Amino acid sequence: MDPVAVQGGDSPGEGGGRIPGLPGEPAFTLARRHPSPIPVLIAVPHAGRSYPAALMQQMRDPELAALKLEDRYVDLLARAVSQQTGAGLLIAHAPRAMIDLNRAPEDMDWEMLAGGGEHPRGSLRTGRRARGGLGLVPRRLPGLGEIWRRPITQDELSDRISGVHAPYHSALAVEMAALKARWGAALLIDLHSMPPLGPKRGAQAAADIVIGDRFGSSCDGMLCAAAFDHLAAAGRRAAHNRPYAGGYVLDRHTAPARGFHGLQLEICREIYLDRGLREPGAGFDPVVTLLGGLVRRLASDFAGLGGVTRQAAE
Numbered sequence: 678m679d680p681v682a683v684q685g686g687d688s689p690g691e692g693g694g695r696i697p698g699l700p701g702e703p704a705f706t707l708a709r710r711h712p713s714p715i716p717v718l719i720a721v722p723h724a725g726r727s728y729p730a731a732l733m734q735q736m737r738d739p740e741l742a743a744l745k746l747e748d749r750y751v752d753l754l755a756r757a758v759s760q761q762t763g764a765g766l767l768i769a770h771a772p773r774a775m776i777d778l779n780r781a782p783e784d785m786d787w788e789m790l791a792g793g794g795e796h797p798r799g800s801l802r803t804g805r806r807a808r809g810g811l812g813l814v815p816r817r818l819p820g821l822g823e824i825w826r827r828p829i830t831q832d833e834l835s836d837r838i839s840g841v842h843a844p845y846h847s848a849l850a851v852e853m854a855a856l857k858a859r860w861g862a863a864l865l866i867d868l869h870s871m872p873p874l875g876p877k878r879g880a881q882a883a884a885d886i887v888i889g890d891r892f893g894s895s896c897d898g899m900l901c902a903a904a905f906d907h908l909a910a911a912g913r914r915a916a917h918n919r920p921y922a923g924g925y926v927l928d929r930h931t932a933p934a935r936g937f938h939g940l941q942l943e944i945c946r947e948i949y950l951d952r953g954l955r956e957p958g959a960g961f962d963p964v965v966t967l968l969g970g971l972v973r974r975l976a977s978d979f980a981g982l983g984g985v986t987r988q989a990a991e
Contacts, residue, residue, distance in 0.1 A: 693705055693706060693707070693844070693848075694771070694840055694841050694843075694844035694845060694848075695840040695841075696727055696729065696770065696771045696775070696840065696841065697729065697775070697833070697836045697837055697840050697841075698729025698730070698731045698732060699727055699729050702727055702770065703770060704769065704770060704771045704840060704841040704844060704845060705767060705768060705769045705770055705771070705841075705844075705845050705848065706767075706768055706770065707765070707766070707767050707848055707852065708756075708759060708765065708766040708767075708768075709765035709766065709852065710763050710765075712859060713763070713765060713855075713856060713859055713860075714762075714763035715762060715763055715764055715972075715973075715976040716856045716857075716859070716860035716861075716862060716863050716864055716976065716979060716980075716985065717762070717764040717765065717856075717863075717864045717865075717866060717972060717975065717976050717979070718764065718765040718766075718767060718849075718852050718853060718856060718863065718864070718865050718866070719755050719758065719759055719764050719765065719766050719767070719866045719868055719972070720767040720768075720849060720865060720866070720867050720868065720926065721748070721751055721752045721755045721766075721767070721768045721769060721868050721869075722769045722773075722777075722778035722779050722845070722867070722869075722926060723746075723747065723748035723751070723769070723773045723777070723778070723779065723869055723870075724747060724748045724749070724750065724751045724752035724755075724768065724769070724870075725747070725769045725770045725771045725772040725773060725775075726743075726747065726770070726772060727770040727771060727772065728743065728772055728774070728775075729775075732772075732774065732775055735825055735826050735827060736774065736824055736825060736826070737821070737822075737823060737824060737825065737826055738821055738824075741821060742774065742818060742821055742824050743772065743774055744955070745818050745821070746772070746773045746774050746815055746818070747772065747773060748773075748868075748869045748870040749870060749946055749950060749954065749955065750870075750949075750950065750956075750957055751868055751869060751870040751944060752768045753957065753961075754868070754944065754949060754961070754964060754965055754968060755768065755868050756768070757965040757969070758965060758968045758969045758972055761965070761969040761972075762969055762972045762973055762976070764866070764972055764976075765852055765856070767845075767848060767849055767852065769841075769845055771837075771840075771841040771845075773815065774815060774824070775814070775837055775841065776813060776814060776837040776838070776841050776842050777811070777812070777813055777814070777815060778841070778842060778845050778846070778925075778926070779867075779869075779924040779925050779926050780806065780807075780811075780812055780813040780924065780925050781804075781813070781925045781928075781929075782813060782838055782842060783804075783813075784804045784806060784807050784812050784813050784925070785807055785812045785813040785814060785834070786807040786808065786810075786812045786814075786816050789814060789816055789825070789828055789829050790828060790829060790830070790831060790834065791827070791828035791829065791830045791831075792828075792830075792831075806924075813834075813842075814829060814834065814837070846929060846930075849865075849926075849930055850929075850930060853865060853930055853937055857936050857937065860985055861936060861985050862936035862937070862938065862979070862982065862985045863936065863937055863938070864896070864900070864938045864939065864940075864975060864976070864979050865926075865927075865930055865931060865937070865938065865939035865940070866939070866940055866942060866972065866975075867923065867926045867927060867939060867940070867941040867942070868941075868942050868944070869921070869941060869942065869943045869944070870943065870944045870945070870946050870949075871887065871921065871943040871944070871945055871946065872945075872946060872954075873945055873946070873947045874887075874916075874920070874945065877947070882914055883914070883945070884914045884915055884916035884945070885908075885913045885914050885915065885944070885945050885948050886908060886913060886914075886915045886916075886942060886943065886944055886945065887915070887916045887917075887918075887919070887920070887921045887941075887942075887943040888901060888904050888905065888915055888916070888917055888918070888940060888941070888942060889917075889918050889921050889922040889923035889927070889940065889941035889942075889943070890917075890918065890922070890923065890927075890939075890940055890941075891918075891922055891923045891927050891928065891931075892918055892922055894931075894933075895923060895927040895928075895931040895933070895938065895939045895940065895941075896931065896933055896938035896939055896940055897933055897938060897982055899978060899981075899982065900938060900940065900975055900978060900979060900982075901917070901940065903974055903975060903978040904940065904971060904974075904975060905917070907970060907971050907974045907975075908967075908971070911967055911970070913967065921941065921943045922941070923939075923940075923941035924941070926939070926941070927939045927940075927941055936985075938979070940975075942968075944964065944968075948960045948964055949961045949964040
């Protein structure tokens with residue numbers, strides 16, 4: 678695998694994958710301090726903006742489709758929060774349009790494949806998300822319809838899995854294991870952004886943030902309670918698991934009984950981007966402050982869980 682750039686750390690990176698069609702471009706970067714000051718890793722799977730020209734040419738409306746698929750600039754939030762708190766940081770650069778890192782390799786609309794619609798390893802059914810157009814390789818979007826001008830080939834799919842999906846999840850697993858080895862347990866924050874869920878005012882005002890814990894299966898309930906308490910104290914509306922409970926990342930990388938905990942955070946784009954939801958806006962710095970405080974609160978409360986070792990300052 679290609680080497681990955683490590684920012685803010687003093688240990689070498691291991692394998693950043695590769696983006697098909699962009700020679701020399703890593704699929705992700707991993708940044709961490711050594712030794713880690715807190716047992717937290719922030720992962721950003723959907724903010725990638727490294728688009729090969731060939732991929733853009735295959736898209737029917739590349740600019741709009743890319744904008745709708747991206748967790749627009751949530752990686753910039755994550756970088757700032759990592760710098761504030763010392764949390765590890767894993768950022769995907771390969772775009773979600775190429776491959777969705779929050780989907781299982783088999784969660785694919787197999788009818789997208791050129792030459793036939795059968796799963797190459799058998800007759801597994803297409804999952805609900807893939808049927809809705811947002812599987813391993815997104816197929817369609819509301820208001821846009823079909824994203825692609827032609828079917829994807831098996832070789833293209835295999836190249837995306839081996840170059841992007843597999844090494845990203847390998848790196849995530851290795852980093853979580855390293856945090857657990859140091860601290861006794863590890864906390865993953867899978868960071869995303871979401872379109873506005875509705876009006877922000879009134880008795881039924883829409884949430885600014887959705888906290889997903891796979892309906893209680895991905896982390897200790899105390900951590901979820903701490904997150905809601907922090908957000909409420911900051912005057913931010915939060916929802917729990919609806920409409921976003923978390924996906925493949927939490928399913929694969931969390932196991933609270935073994936010390937691997939995780940939350941998915943969906944940040945409303947309206948609170949940190951401009952009115953067009955295209956560029957960072959006036960709310961960007963306040964959201965960084967909010968998330969930085971949340972990470973510190975979770976790290977502190979996490980240290981109080983059984984199995985987490987309080988490390989002396991180094």
